[in-house]
Amino acid sequence: LIHLLTTEGLPRRILTQILDKAAEFVSGGELVNQKFADLAGTSVFNLFFENSTRTRTTFEIAAKRLSADVSSLNIQASSTAKGETLLDTIHNIEAMGANLFVVRHSDSGASHLIAKHVKPGVAVVNAGDGRHAHPTQAMLDMFTIRHFKGDFTNLRIAIVGDVLHSRVARSQIHALSTLGCPDIRVIAPKTLLPTGIEQLGVHVYHDMESGLKDVDVVAMLRLQNERMAGAYLPSTQEFYKVYGLTPEKLAFAKPDAIVLHPGPMNRGVEIDSAVADGDQAVILPQVTFGIAVRMAVLSIVAANQRSLL
Numbered sequence: 552l553i554h555l556l557t558t559e560g561l562p563r564r565i566l567t568q569i570l571d572k573a574a575e576f577v578s579g580g581e582l583v584n585q586k587f588a589d590l591a592g593t594s595v596f597n598l599f600f601e602n603s604t605r606t607r608t609t610f611e612i613a614a615k616r617l618s619a620d621v622s623s624l625n626i627q628a629s630s631t632a633k634g635e636t637l638l639d640t641i642h643n644i645e646a647m648g649a650n651l652f653v654v655r656h657s658d659s660g661a662s663h664l665i666a667k668h669v670k671p672g673v674a675v676v677n678a679g680d681g682r683h684a685h686p687t688q689a690m691l692d693m694f695t696i697r698h699f700k701g702d703f704t705n706l707r708i709a710i711v712g713d714v715l716h717s718r719v720a721r722s723q724i725h726a727l728s729t730l731g732c733p734d735i736r737v738i739a740p741k742t743l744l745p746t747g748i749e750q751l752g753v754h755v756y757h758d759m760e761s762g763l764k765d766v767d768v769v770a771m772l773r774l775q776n777e778r779m780a781g782a783y784l785p786s787t788q789e790f791y792k793v794y795g796l797t798p799e800k801l802a803f804a805k806p807d808a809i810v811l812h813p814g815p816m817n818r819g820v821e822i823d824s825a826v827a828d829g830d831q832a833v834i835l836p837q838v839t840f841g842i843a844v845r846m847a848v849l850s851i852v853a854a855n856q857r858s859l860l
């Protein structure tokens with residue numbers, strides 16, 4: 552693993568290596584309050600061409616915890632606005648001594664493009680590209696599921712909502728499938744599902760009662776209005792009525808089911824506040840574990856890049 556661009560095709564051995572490494576940074580459900588030297592002397596650049604609260608901040612914290620030198624570009628105030636191309640920006644930052652790029656971009660494939668053009672020894676970590684992939688989100692979700700539920704091989708998991716526009720759902724499905732989850736469900740209206748989703752090995756449901764029946768994990772998704780240009784846009788009230796996760800709908804799942812959400816949440820649209828703030832929600836632990844998982848990813852890709860030089 553010299554770049555982390557997607558969970559698709561990543562072997563179980565590597566997914567497990569990331570989860571196990573992340574576990575070294577967590578104790579009793581909290582991040583260990585300690586600094587590590589894994590990235591001492593490494594220059595990490597966060598390039599977020601799309602908005603972010605959790606991913607950008609937790610990558611920054613993760614890199615600092617590993618003793619990296621961290622720079623986060625303010626893209627809105629950068630020369631991108633003057634017409635500089637993505638690759639010119641990358642090459643200029645490489646000239647400043649970058650060793651590792653963390654990239655979020657609205658174009659699917661942006662991280663792959665950068666990974667093809669960086670110098671040997673420079674790593675790229677995808678922090679979300681268009682509708683395509685959000686591998687560290689999926690890995691922190693896997694970490695959270697493993698933390699609360701143990702093994703994946705007996706779990707029923709339902710991914711609910713706007714699967715069509717979701718890079719998170721795609722990355723979750725690939726990771727869950729590789730980790731041996733036997734029953735991965737997606738619950739959504741037909742208009743918010745990609746055609747051929749069944750080919751990924753998921754079971755498709757269009758109603759919450761049958762889709763949530765006896766599941767161990769409910770992974771909610773936001774309606775991603777920013778990626779819906781020209782597409783079917785359900786009214787938020789209509790969506791909430793049928794697919795919004797209320798305590799009544801959550802009762803279809805197992806009594807000890809956990810509820811995940813990648814954030815940002817739209818309360819009263821895909822999730823009711825009584826669930827978001829309830830006992831079964833593990834949404835804030837996801838954020839904490841995100842730091843540990845991103846520490847693991849940064850540490851592993853940087854070490855692998857160093858070993859190639």
Ligand code: CP
Pocket residue numbers: 602603604605606607679688813814815
């Ligand atoms: N889950 C997630 O990617 O959140 P941000 O957009 O705030 O980074």
